[in-house]
Amino acid sequence: MTNNLKFDYDNPDYYDNREVSWLGFNYRVLQEAEDTRNPLLERLGFLAIGSSNLDEFMMVRVAGLQDQHYMGANYVDSKKQWSPDEQLAEVSRVNKANVTYQYQLYYQLIKECEEHNIHFISIHEASQKEWSKIKDFYYQAVFPTLTPLGIDAYRPFPNLNNKVTHLFVHLYRNGEEQTAIVPIPPLVSRYYHYQENNHHFLVPVEEIIQAFIHDMFKGYEITSSFFFRVTRNADLDIHEDGAEDLLAVIEDYLIKRRNGRSVRLEVDTRTKHPEVLADDIDYLTRQLELKERDVYLINGPLDLTGLNEAIDDLEAYYPNLTFNKFTPVYPKELQGTNVFKAADKKDLFFHHPYDSFQPIVKFIQDAASDPDTIAIKQTLYRVSNNSPIVQALKTAAEHGKQVTVLVELKARFDEENNVQWAKVLEEAGCHVIYGKTHLKTHSKIAMVMKLKHGKLKRYVHLGTGNYNDKTARIYTDMGIITTNDKIAQDATDFFNYLSGYSKQPEYHYLHVSPFDIRDTYMEDIDQEIKQHKKYGNGHIIAKMNSLTSKRIIKKLYEASQAGVKVDLIIRGICCLNPGIPGLSENIRVISIIGRFLEHSRIYWFNNNGDEKLFLSSADMMTRNMIKRVEIEFPILDADIRKELKAILNVYLDDNIKARYKLPNSHYAYVRNDDTPVDAQMVFATKAEIERQDPRSLQTSHKKWLNRIQSHLATKKNK
Structure with a gap:
């Protein structure tokens, strides 16, 4: 039902301040230390994560506000209209309450440790x-x-x-x-x-x-x-x-x-x-x-x-x-074959850390040693200290293949690491580039070019997360490997854009920021509003780390007012306030924090049944939209779209770890009488079942969710 009420979209009451919203996220991290369903040592670990998060927040976000204060800048937050001093005062008030809560938990947990003969003592x-x-x-x-x-x-x-x-x-x-x-x-x-x-x-x-x-x-x-x-x-x-x-x-x-x-x-x-x-x-x-x-x-x-x-x-x-040891599953379609032969048949989808990251490593390693490979191009934002991917790129260059690597030197707190990798790659004979002036290249893309029987074949990997074999074990991310000719041409144009002198290319399928991701996303929301007015079935689902872009928030408010159902799965910062009568009552926001760091970005539109589904390296944040080179890419394979929709439904069904955002900006745990669903546990169990019997799972959300619930119940009874 369309809402004809007029709202001032610049009203500060309709938004959260970015910094205060982040502190709310860190509070939810600390809540995991209180959650007795987490093992005791893992709960201590969440206290450590909270402190590590806060250190970076102080060094970057609070530092930036203090710079504005000392410069006498009159910048105001675009959403709450707060000055730097007002933001610093509110950050101090909220954060000091968080720190008090953190240390209450610390003393509670070290007392619980004593029950297990673990004693944190003074000298x-x-x-x-x-x-x-x-x-x-x-x-x-x-x-x-x-x-x-x-x-x-x-x-x-x-x-x-x-x-x-x-x-x-x-x-x-x-x-x-x-x-x-x-x-x-x-x-x-x-x-x-x-x-x-x-x-x-x-x-x-x-x-x-x-x-x-x-x-x-x-x-x-x-x-x-x-x-x-x-x-x-x-x-x-x-x-x-x-x-x-x-x-x-x-x-x-x-x-x-x-x-x-x-x-x-x-x-x-x-x-x-x-x-x-x-x-x-x-x-x-x-x-x-x-x-x-x-x-x-x-x-x-x-x-x-x-x-x-x-x-x-x-x-x-x-x-x-501690958490039970989790071993990722090696995807069934790759067992007994290599990545390239499998990709020749169909697009490949990966859901890390449930799916092993090893096929992505093998994608570069096998290409490096294959005589048919003539070139490899890749972006690197954050990599591990002993990165096997970097070693494979070196090997490829030493074997005479043309290797082009964009190393992002401005990846915060990884600058020193990336400077060293850039030097190592250059010494090995790789052509190393550093991206665009005043922009960070945050895109996750790799392309392998092979010459077979006189014909060029291009294989492209696109992902939501870094080419980092270490963090791939604890971050939830997604990616595909495809041989689609138009995506391959887009990848070629993208790398040429980064390494040479040209304006932003016209892409067939890729949306590339700055600006293009934001603009096409807003166009897709407008299209969903139009379809809803005609058919009454408008629905948008988006999963991301953070939502701060005011232009996108306004557009989502428009969608809600038009009657479009909007489900947002946002781990961290969310400056949108859901549930405001007449404005955002059709918007639901949930946040899931658990064993793994939710890092994947998924954007889905019902489009009257002709679904559009994208994965992206980008959150819907102002910086990602206008200050970074990011890629959003469509999922063209129907089976992968079906699996991704099932994955989104599991997140939306979560009533164990999920918290939902209230109109007053606070969060409360989702509690209902439905079958208990812990999304991360569902995906981990799905991987475990697939490892035991690759044919045992159906792609239907309901079928494999029921199969997993039955499996979990059996394990519990044992």
């Missing part, structure tokens, strides 16, 4: 028997790595490293007070782990340092000490204009980033009440040029990413406290 709780071993460990493995930094007229306040925990020390001798700072080396193990009577004990190394630090300041009395941590701006501009060598520009940028402006100060208040520390906190705040809103007083150990080390130490002893 003063260590047994007398172990004390001498701890002392030996300190003097042999830790003390030599420490460097005290005195502060006086001859030694000014030091440049403290990003994300490193420091010990602030007050000293006294002969009526004089002195101050020193001792950085805790990040490469030293976070915990001293020992066992006694089948109990495991973990002592934080920073507390061991604090206990023995007096030996570093002989002749002085240590009157007090406490821990603090500084986070710095990593969102520095890369000056590309006129650069003759982008590699050199990036290397210079990496050096400058280490000394970025301070954006956050965290202080451990367990040993000293904040009032006692007030003068010291004020001193650090002034030296670091921070404001009160940037200071976080924490009643607990700083930097909970260190919990990952504890989990690594413990998981061999407590496999029952």
Whole structure:
């Protein structure tokens, strides 16, 4: 039913602020640490993920807002119309509540650990028997790595490293007070782990340092000490204009980033009440040029990413406290043949991590050694440290094949890694390019060209995720391999566009940002509105990581007002508010956070039964639409479209991990009386069944979902 009410689409009440919405996402990550359906060590892991996420958020997003504040810029958030100061104030308020919740969970979980004979203890709780071993460990493995930094007229306040925990020390001798700072080396193990009577004990190394630090300041009395941590701006501009060598520009940028402006100060208040520390906190705040809103007083150990080390130490002893081992299935259509022979027959679809990533690796490896291969072209955004794909590209070049690789040097926090890979590939004889000025190339595409019997055959892989064999085990992503002539021609034009001088090509099937993905998506929404007005069956489903583009949100509001049903599966940021009467009441938003990081992007339109379905490297974010080179590609194979629609339905049926967004911007768990569905568990079980009997699953959503539910029930009863 069409809604004729008039709404001001610029009303700030209809949107969420991007940064505050992200904090809501990180809160949902922390909720996984509270979810007792997750194994205990995995719950600790979610606390670590929350801290890691937050570090990056502070270094990039908060840093950017602070830059605007210091420049006196009058930029306002396009959705809430907030100034940088208003955003920083709200971020501080919401984030401090998140951090309080995180540490409540931390103490709850370490108490639960005690029930399994795992004890996170202070050094003063260590047994007398172990004390001498701890002392030996300190003097042999830790003390030599420490460097005290005195502060006086001859030694000014030091440049403290990003994300490193420091010990602030007050000293006294002969009526004089002195101050020193001792950085805790990040490469030293976070915990001293020992066992006694089948109990495991973990002592934080920073507390061991604090206990023995007096030996570093002989002749002085240590009157007090406490821990603090500084986070710095990593969102520095890369000056590309006129650069003759982008590699050199990036290397210079990496050096400058280490000394970025301070954006956050965290202080451990367990040993000293904040009032006692007030003068010291004020001193650090002034030296670091921070404001009160940037200071976080924490009643607990700083930097909970260190919990990952504890989990690594413990998981061999407590496999029952971690997720059951999951082994991806090698796709049945590739068993007994290679990727290229299978792709000659039909398009191939991959759903990682449930489907093994190995066929994608083999796609490049086999091409590198095949005499028929004449050229390989590929984009690389983030790759693993010992990437087999990079090794295969090197091999191909060494075998005389033409290899063109776009290495994105501006992939945040992977710049240094990518600089090194670019040099390695160039040395091997690959033609390495770095993309377009002022744009990041975030596309995931690889093309292999073979000359068979005098005829050129092109094989194209398109995906939603990186060519990274490590993250492919924990990120949910999708991709296809196709020999479709028009897609292959589009791929050829795309690589020529990146490596040469030409305007954006006219593609047959690919939609390529900047702008084209956004514009065609909005056209598809308009078409769905038109079809709905005629046939009454309008329906849009979109799965992505984040939705921030105001132009797309407005268009989705238009669709809802026209009566089109809109289902959005958005893991992270969502600036759209669903369920507003008359405006967005036909829009449903759910977020799924679980064992695997939901990373695939799927866009589906009913189109009166003539379905349109696309996969993409792009989220519907402003940056993806106008500041990146992204690819959206159609699914042309009917069987793959059918499977993808079934996958979308499983996500929409999730009533275990899914949360739905309320009109007030909060999220609540989906709870109903339907058959329990945990989407990620469904896909993992489907892979397990397929591994046991490749013929046992039908492509019908209902049939294979029922088969999986029966399988899970059988396992539970056993």
